Amino acid sequence: MLKPLATATRELLRLDGLWDFAVDTAVGERPWAGPLDTRLEAAVPASYNDLFTDSAIREHVGWVWYQRRVRVPRGWSGDRVLLRLDAATHEGRVYVDDVLVAEHIGGYTPFEADITERVTAGQEFRLTIGVNNELTNVTIPPGTIIVTEDGRRQQKYHHDFYNYAGLARSVWLYSVPPAHIQDITVVTGLDSTTATVQYEIETSEPAAVRVRILDAEGAEVAVGQGASGTLRIEDVTPWRPGAAYLYDLVAEIVDGAEVRDTYPQSFGVRTVEVRDTRFLINGEPFYFTGFGKHEDTPVRGKGHDDAYLVHDFQLMEWMGANSFRTTHYPYAEEVLDFADRHGIVVIDETAAVGLNLAVQGGLTGRPHPPTYSEDTLNDDTRAAHARAVRELIGRDKNHPSVVMWCVANEPSTHEDGAREYFEPLVELTRKLDPTRPVCSTASLLTTHENDRIADLFDVVCLNRYYGWYLANGDLTTAEALMDAELRAWVDKLGKPVLMTEYGADTLPGLHSVWDQPWTEEYQVAYLAANHRAFDRCEAVVGEHVWNFADFQTSPGIHRVDGNRKGVFTRERRPKAAAHALRARWTPLSGRKPSTDA
Ligand code: GCB
Numbered sequence: 001m002l003k004p005l006a007t008a009t010r011e012l013l014r015l016d017g018l019w020d021f022a023v024d025t026a027v028g029e030r031p032w033a034g035p036l037d038t039r040l041e042a043a044v045p046a047s048y049n050d051l052f053t054d055s056a057i058r059e060h061v062g063w064v065w066y067q068r069r070v071r072v073p074r075g076w077s078g079d080r081v082l083l084r085l086d087a088a089t090h091e092g093r094v095y096v097d098d099v100l101v102a103e104h105i106g107g108y109t110p111f112e113a114d115i116t117e118r119v120t121a122g123q124e125f126r127l128t129i130g131v132n133n134e135l136t137n138v139t140i141p142p143g144t145i146i147v148t149e150d151g152r153r154q155q156k157y158h159h160d161f162y163n164y165a166g167l168a169r170s171v172w173l174y175s176v177p178p179a180h181i182q183d184i185t186v187v188t189g190l191d192s193t194t195a196t197v198q199y200e201i202e203t204s205e206p207a208a209v210r211v212r213i214l215d216a217e218g219a220e221v222a223v224g225q226g227a228s229g230t231l232r233i234e235d236v237t238p239w240r241p242g243a244a245y246l247y248d249l250v251a252e253i254v255d256g257a258e259v260r261d262t263y264p265q266s267f268g269v270r271t272v273e274v275r276d277t278r279f280l281i282n283g284e285p286f287y288f289t290g291f292g293k294h295e296d297t298p299v300r301g302k303g304h305d306d307a308y309l310v311h312d313f314q315l316m317e318w319m320g321a322n323s324f325r326t327t328h329y330p331y332a333e334e335v336l337d338f339a340d341r342h343g344i345v346v347i348d349e350t351a352a353v354g355l356n357l358a359v360q361g362g363l364t365g366r367p368h369p370p371t372y373s374e375d376t377l378n379d380d381t382r383a384a385h386a387r388a389v390r391e392l393i394g395r396d397k398n399h400p401s402v403v404m405w406c407v408a409n410e411p412s413t414h415e416d417g418a419r420e421y422f423e424p425l426v427e428l429t430r431k432l433d434p435t436r437p438v439c440s441t442a443s444l445l446t447t448h449e450n451d452r453i454a455d456l457f458d459v460v461c462l463n464r465y466y467g468w469y470l471a472n473g474d475l476t477t478a479e480a481l482m483d484a485e486l487r488a489w490v491d492k493l494g495k496p497v498l499m500t501e502y503g504a505d506t507l508p509g510l511h512s513v514w515d516q517p518w519t520e521e522y523q524v525a526y527l528a529a530n531h532r533a534f535d536r537c538e539a540v541v542g543e544h545v546w547n548f549a550d551f552q553t554s555p556g557i558h559r560v561d562g563n564r565k566g567v568f569t570r571e572r573r574p575k576a577a578a579h580a581l582r583a584r585w586t587p588l589s590g591r592k593p594s595t596d597a
Contacts, residue, residue: 001110001112001183001391001394001395002181002182002183002184002263002265003333004082004084004172004174005263005264006174007261007262007263007264008259008262009176009177009180009259009260009261009262010174010175010176010177010180010261010262010263011073011075011076011079011174011175012172012173012174012175013070013073013172013173013174014170014171014172015044015068015070015127015170015171015172015173016044016045016170016171017043017044017068018041018042018043018044018068019041019042019044019066019067019068019167020035020036020038020040020041020066020067020068021036021038021040021041021042021048021064021065021066021067022036022037022038022040022064022065023056023057023060023062023063023064023065024062024063024064024065024130025060025062026038027065031065031067031128031130032065032067032095032097032098032100032126032128032130033098035067035126036065036067036128040052042066042166042167043300043303044066044166044167044170044171045086045167045168045169045170045300045303045304045305046166046167046168046299046300046301046303047089047164047165047166047168047300047301047302047303048064048165048166048167048301049162049164049165049166049301050164050298050299050300050301051299059154059555060133061133061134061145061153061154061155062132062133062134062153063130063131063132064130064131064132064133064165064166065128065129065130065131066128066129066130066131066166066167067126067127067128067129068127069124069125069126069127070124070125070127070173071122071123071124072119072120072121072122072123072124072125072173073121073122073175074121074122075121076121076175077120077121077122078178079116079121079175079176079177079178080114080116080175080176080177080178080180081114081115081116081119081121081173081174081175082112082113082114082115082116082172082173082174082175082176083096083101083102083112083113083115083127083171083172083173084110084111084112084171084172084173084174085102085104085110085111085112085129085167085169085171085172086110086169086170086171086172086304086332086333087107087108087109087110087167087168087169087332088104088107088111088129088131088166088167089107089108089131089133089164089165089166089168089302090105090106090107090132090133090134090135090139090165091103091104091105091106091107091131091132091134091139092104092111092129092130092131092132093129093130093132094113094127094128094129094130095126095127095128095129095130096113096115096118096119096125096126096127097118097125097126099118101113101115101118105139105384105387106140106351106384106387106388106391107165107329107351108329108330108331108351109330109388109391109392109395110169110333110395129167129171131165131166131167132165133155133163133165133166134155135155135157135163137375137376137377137378137381138378138380138381138384139381139384140350140351140352140381140384140385140387140388141157141158141159141328141329141351141352141353141354141355142157142158142354142355142377142381143155143156143157143158143163143354144156144157156556157354157554158353158354158355158356158357158359158360159328159353159354159409159554160553160554160557160559160563161294161296161328161551161552161553161554161563162296162301162551162552162553162554162562163554164296164301164302164552166301166303168295168300168301168302168303168304169303169304169332170304176261177253177260177261178204179203179204179205179207179253179260179261180203180204180253180260180261181201181202181203181204181209181251181253181261181262181263182202182203182204183201183202183394184199184200184201184202184249184251184263184265184398185199185200185397185398186198186199186249186265186267186398187199187435188267188268188269188270188271188400189271190236190238190269190270190271190282190283193234193235193236194232194233194234194235194236195232195233195236195238195269196230196231196232197213197222197230197231197232197233197247197249197267197269198228198229198230199211199224199228199229199230199231199249199251200227200228201227201228201251202227203227203253207253207255207260208225208253208254208255209225209226209227209251209252209253209254210223210224210225210251210252210254211223211224211225211229211231211249211250211251211252212224212249212250212252213231213233213247213248213249213250214247214248214250214264215237215247216237216245216246216247221233221234221247233247233269236269237269238268238269238270238282239268239269239270239340239343239400240270240281240282240343241281241286241322241323241343241344241345241590242322242343242589242590243343244268244340244341244342244343244400244401245268245269246266246267246268246340246341246400247266247267247268247269248264248265248266248267249264249265249266249267250262250263250264250265251263251264251265265398266337266340266398267398267400268340268400268401269400270282270400271283272403272404272435272436272437273437274437274458274459274495274496276494276496277490277494277495277496277497277538277539277541278496278541279403279437279459279496279498279541279542281345281403285541285591285592286345286541286542286590287541287542287588287590287591287592287593288322288323288345288498288541288542288543288544289320289321289322289323289542289543289581289584289585289588289590290316290321290322290323290324290325290344290345290542290543290544290545291316291321291324291325291544291545291546291547291548291567292324292325292327292500292501292544292545292546292547292548293312293324293325293326293327293331293547293548293549294327294328294547294548294549294551295329295331295332295335296549296551296552296570297570298570298571301552304332304334304335306334308572309334309335309338310338311572312548312549312572313338313339313342313344315548315568315572315574315578316344316548317342318582319567319578319581319582319585319586320581320582320584320585320586320587320588320589321344321581321585322344322345322585322589322590323344323345323346323347323542323544324344324346324347324544324548325346325347325349325406325500325544326346326347326348326349326406327349327353327409327501327547328349328351328353328409329349329350329351329353330348330349330350330351330391330392330395330396333395333396336348336396336399336401336402337399339399339401340399340400340401343401344401345401345403346399346401346402346403347402347403347404347405347406347439347500348392348396348399348402348404348405348406349405349406349407349408349409350385350388350389350392350405350406350407350408351388352385352388352407352408352409352411353408353409353410354409354410355371355377355381355408355410355411355412355421356371356410356411356412356443356445357369357370357371357376357412358371358412358414358415358445359410359412359443359445370415370416370417371411371412371415371417371418372412372415372416372417372418372420372421373417377421382421382424382425385407385408385425386424386425386428389405389407389425389428389429389432390428390432392405393405393429393432393433394432397432397433402436403436403437404436404437404438404439404458404459405429405433405436405437405438405439406438406439406440406441406461406500407422407425407426407429407438407439407440408422408440408441409440409441409463410441410442410443410446410463411440412445413442413446413450413451413452413453413454414445414446414447414450414451414452418452418453419452419453419456422440422453422456423453423456426438426456426457437457437458437459438456438457438458439457439458439459439461439498439500440453440457440461441461441462441463441500441501442454442460442461442462442463443463444463444464444465444469444470448485448488448489448491448492454489454492454493455493457495458495458496459495459496459497459498459541460489460493460495460496460497460498461497461498461500462485462489462497462498462499462500462501463500463501463502463546464482464485464499464501464502464530465501465502465503465504466478466479466481466482466485466502466530467479467504467526467529467530468503468504468505468517468526472517473515473516473517473522474515475515475525475526475529476529478526478529478530479529479530479532479533482529482530482533482534483533483536483537486533486534486536486537486539486540487537489539490537490538490539494539495539496539496540496541497537497539497540497541498540498541498542498543498544499530499534499540499542499543499544500544501544501545501546502527502530502543502545502546503523503526503545503546503547503565504517504522504523504526504527504565505517505518505559505560505563505564505565506518506519506520506522506523506564506565506566506575506577507519507520507560507564508520508569508573508575518564520575520576520577521576523567523575523576523577524576524577524580527545527577527580527581528580530543531543531584531593534593535593535594540592541592545567545577545581546565547563547565547566547567548566548567548568549566549567549568549569549570549572550562550563550564550565550566550568550569550570551563551566551570552570567581
């Protein structure tokens with residue numbers, strides 16, 4: 001799905017700002033049918049939960065309503081008019097005046113509606129958006145809703161981050177010409193100094209298509225005719241980690257000398273490959289340094305914020321972090337665009353987090369229901385998961401920064417049904433994109449002995465907390481456990497191993513001369529112990545610390561004001577570990593540390 005852009009043939013209005021806002025219990029049955037009866041206003045983009053002081057809004061389970069009036073620019077008559085929501089978390093319904101024009105389930109991917117027949121250029125319309133935050137066993141991520149004895153509905157889920165909801169990304173109104181470009185796919189190859197650029201363009205109706213490739217200075221380096229084909233760029237400048245270089249593939253619908261529609265799709269030339277126990281970008285071994293992150297800031301919740309975007313990337317660069325994983329859902333497209341432009345490598349993850357009922361059994365010691373069954377995660381869950389994979393790849397396929405798809409975080413992999421659930425999803429991912437490796441991360445409950453799915457993936461991605469959830473306060477044991485685990489996976493599968501999570505909760509300002517958990521010194525020592533083990537294992541291709549910054553967690557989980565495994569606080573102040581990581585990562589520059597430690 002193309003990102004809306006203003007071009008010579010398209011115009012664009014961002015509908016961000018203050019919208020009227022109400023929870024469903026405060027308004028009538030058909031809140032879209034007239035002006036919303038409310039005094040509340042909510043900021044877009046932002047999660048609504050932390051905006052208000054009323055805890056009933058913060059903990060509301062169900063629909064909330066956003067409304068505003070929108071004037072269609074008067075110059076748009078004759079064009080098609082589209083509404084686009086970058087995200088409605090987790091379900092959205094969009095009404096133009098009294099009419100439902102779009103519905104979508106899945107909280108982190110965009111959707112749109114052609115509203116040409118419902119609006120008039122120069123006139124206003126009433127735009128109402130319902131957003132539902134409910135998670136069930138057939139949503140991605142899954143959850144369950146319980147009703148307390150006194151009749152309150154409560155949302156339960158199997159991941160620790162807070163279930164922020166609302167319109168956390170931009171809403172757009174945009175115009176396209178009647179015959180327009182609907183989608184573009186670009187796949188690049190690299191042979192020494194020559195690039196091959198395979199392209200495929202979808203149009204709204206049969207049309208003559210022309211393409212031009214422009215380099216970063218705007219010079220034309222290749223031209224082609226037709227909706228699909230392969231072009232060559234001689235003396236190409238590849239996209240490299242830390243040294244981004246972007247081209248534009250300008251697709252045009254032409255009618256004689258007239259250009260009916262034009263859309264520039266940016267892309268980078270780079271290859272990705274897993275060979276033996278190495279992860280290669282442009283044929284060269286790449287060592288990942290960086291983080292699992294969250295879209296999470298005070299007040300805005302998961303609301304996209306360009307200031308935090310710039311600052312987070314600055315901090316990553318300052319530390320020598322060359323990559324991150326979009327834990328645990330697709331991030332705003334602005335984030336990936338920024339990564340493309342600045343040469344940061346991304347592992348792009350679906351919102352499939354918490355597909356694991358064994359975790360709750362593991363924590364409480366109580367028997368747990370099976371993760372995969374008709375009453376728990378079932379065929380409908382898998383269908384929702386398949387949609388999530390399609391929408392992720394549909395949105396992000398052209399980003400050079402994205403080097404691997406992560407289909408799930410910490411699913412249950414040892415229970416009956418795990419393989420039957422995952423095999424078709426991995427096949428689908430590879431069919432949709434044969435060019436990128438595929439992974440899923442493994443929790444502590446997944447061992448090399450009980451796992452049933454790791455062979456489906458290209459890289460063994462481990463989330464390991466030796467020295468925190470296990471061997472807490474005993475880093476000698478933690479290091480030995482890590483050594484043993486790494487050896488076991490390499491012996492079993494002979495694939496690269498990426499440490500996709502390791503981390504220790506840390507209270508800034510707490511200090512000790514001993515290995516005392518929660519202190520800043522312990523976080524530093526914890527990371528160092530883990531690093532010694534990684535450096536002894538040839539097959540380890542990278543390290544992503546959990547987490548970049550402290551983040552808000554769900555009620556009912558035993559945390560002190562959120563998850564404190566951040567290397568930065570939630571306000572982005574460094575803990576001692578930030579300086580320690582900077583000292584380790586800066587000299588590496590994408591190369592693996594020496595293995596003779
Ligand atoms: C994990 C999860 C992550 C949690 C983390 C923790 O394994 O993938 O979402 O936040 O552990 O800190 O417990």
